Amino acid sequence: MKVLVTGAGGMVGSHMVELLHNRGDKVIGIWHKNKKNVEQITLPIKFVQCDLRYAQGIDELIMDFMPDQIYHLAAQSYPTVSWISPSETIDVNINSTINIYEAIKKARKYIDSSYDPMVVVACSSAEYGETLNQMQGKGEVYVKETAELQPLHPYGVSKVGQDLISFQYFMNDHIRCIRARIFNSTGTRKVNDVTSDFTRRAVEAEKSGIWELRVGNLDTKRAIMDQRDLVKALMLLAEKGKAGDVYNISSEYVYKMSDIVELIEKLIGHKLEIKVDPALIRPTDEKIIVGDITKLKKDTGWKQDIKMEQTIKDMLEYWHNIS
Template sequence: MRAFVTGISGFVGGHLAEHLLASGDQVAGVSASGRFPDDLAELARSVRIERLDLMDVDQAELADLLRRKQPEAIYHLAAQSNPRASFDDPRGTWALNLGGTLNLLSAVKEAGLAPKPRVVIVGSGVCYGDPPPEFIPVTESCPLRPNNPYSASKAAADLLGVQMHLSDGLDVVMARPFNHAGPRQSPRYVLATLAHQVAEVEAGLKDAVEVGNLDVVRDYTDVRDVVRAYRLLAQGGKAGEIYNLGTGRGLKLTDALDRFLALATKPIAVRIDPARVRAVDLPYLVADPSKLRAAVGWEPVFPIDQTLADMLADARRRVAGG
């Protein structure tokens, strides 16, 4: 399968490129930087990556690029993906998450590829906000109640995908992944920052792990399972449909920290940092992934203990390397 990935140099993009290559696909992609980070430099041997900013793109140029690549599957990952950062730059978040999706889908329409490529739009489970009790675990029929610019813009991009499927006949499916984590994730995200801080304390660079509100419960899927689901949706999802992606099991963040501390090579002190407590936080968010499983037969493979151990091992390598 010929695959084209937006945001290919990011955390999920790198894992997706690795999975696609391992599955025998031809892979090309774009990102705002136009290059892989140093720890993914080997991917540049097998993946053609080009610099392209979806917020400031010439639609005809992007359509021409798609004609040259002739993708059979397009994975749209490019996004401002941090909910907290979206409060600092709501306009930029909307410009990329909704405007960038409009630019991509418009270019797909203009390119007029035959057969039509399957476009997998990656949304987010946080678009459901704080679900009513009757919608827990969260199904796709749960009302949308986004409480930050990130989740609102992702919900709007999903609706755009549905609209352009119905009005323009584009072959689009929407994935709504809930929280995911794994090696190489940025410390801007809670499990990654816990792993990174434990590694720093082990190395003598900090005296304690600083935390915010750890009483929340989230549905964490290993990123390596997430990218498998994306490829399965590219092959077997139904056009115009939305699919929740998660394990269906909740993880309390205090329990995640306890598991990291159990893996540590020395006793680790923990202290509350008020700056890390979010003004808007959802107490409980767990997916019902039964629609996805019925459609493509996906099941998660990586248990959470392996995910956390792999994240801590990765954090130790990064801390040791400066």
């Protein structure tokens, strides 16, 4: 199978191209700004630098390669950055998605009218936003795909746009796609999320002997899954998901941010002095984020295999090895 992965420089994409290659697929990975993870990959995988905001590059790639599957993972993926650069976030996340679908249309027009790839689009739980808080006020926790989309930051808004533009291309142009609303995930090669920041800072504290940990809000709760379980879900959706449909991908296990700190302390064998950094507090923040994954499990048979303790152990070892 020929597979194109955008965002191959990110945590999920870099692990995914390795898994696809080892499965025997012919893979091309697209990266743009971040090459650090790409440089860690020793397998003979073809990587191409391409800014997806500009159509020519992705047009040529898709028309030359004609991939059977496209995993669109590339994004400006940080809510905190989206407050600083809202226009860029919207541009990257929505226009890049449009350009992929338009490239498929051009491939059908100029190369093969029967071209029919499956596109798996990495959408986000951030699309639900305030709906999550409203649900919790009613005593509900697990959000379904049918819930109202009320994002709380520009990143969430951009993901709603990406989600709905995909639905539009499915309905109007019959391009098969899966909209995967991904909840919190982490793992080796991840940066700028709570678990990666905490594990990296813990390793720095261990090496310096200054046992401090800068944190934001430790009272929020998140369903966090290992990137290996996420990659497995995305690949199952490409094979078994219903084209045009939307699926939550969420851990079934919910962790308070203070729980993550306690797991890290247990694994490093040392208590950390907590220092709350106002810069790490978001203007608005969902109190708890966890998705209903009934549809995902029913349609694909997916189940979560990796426990958080194993994920954190692997991340601590990763930071030890690269720092």
